[in-house]
Amino acid sequence: MQIAIDPLDGTEIVALLREHLEEMRRISPPESVHALDLARLRASDITFWSAREGGALVGCAALREIDGWHGEIKSMRTAAAHRRRGVAEALLRQVIDEAVQRGYRRLSLETGTQPQFAPARALYARFGFQYCAPFGSYREDPCSAFMTRALPPVSNENLQ
Template sequence: MAVSIAIETPLQDDVRSLVSDLNDHLSPLSPLEFQFKMTVEQMADEDTTVFVARDETGKAIGCGALKEHDDGIGEVKRMFTRPTVRGQRIGSALLDAITALANEKGMNRLVLETGTTPGFEPAWRLYERSGFTRCGVLLDYPDSEYSAFYEKRLALAVAQ
């Protein structure tokens, strides 16, 4: 399947639908108070860049975002691919695009929070295959048995 990945606004009906499907997928996996979801309006903020994966017909089939924090930290947010395309490495391609942008922006570390309950295993595999390692509590997240934290150090660009 031919897939394109581009930076897009999340304020589109098909991206809103994708994020709604993501929320529906996550809702039964952890208690609501330990789900740290961004709305599409928050995803449209200046500090966040949203990537959308589309199939050859233009249908939105996946998404992921890079949220910029102080001190050279980028946070991976809202990673999701539709169940019908899972296993086709679209999540890896989205994560690669996020990582490339973080490098381009001169960030030195990518971080993320994900769940710990059954159902999150594919996410752990994706992050670990992409060079992320488990770490302690990050940013302003609470320390909880429902959260797993990952980080990936990025190579600093060599000044020319």
């Protein structure tokens, strides 16, 4: 699997993100949909990656900088035909590694509380994320679960 920064201009990634937004809107009430649209994902505070296998788009993820020490995972999505094959795990590792390299001390996320989000919550828990209070501009919401984890300090060893 190859994971690379994506300029968000290909038809495949646009379609995957459209599918992501549509599904979030089907599952959650409008006030509880925090998925970002294409324009917002292109903002300077966001780094966006796509994952490909054999040339096929298999997933995507983004990292938003909240401030100099805190990042947020956004737009984690695995293409339906590639679920349960380690795509989300590989993308999550990429985002965590980048957050550590940037020197973030904390990485957080918002995901749904509905049953459809149970696999995502389980993945995040396996990677050390714990439930927390809303962060940034989020507010308490029965359809939102907030998770966070502390990150190790970047060392010279990690930079080599």
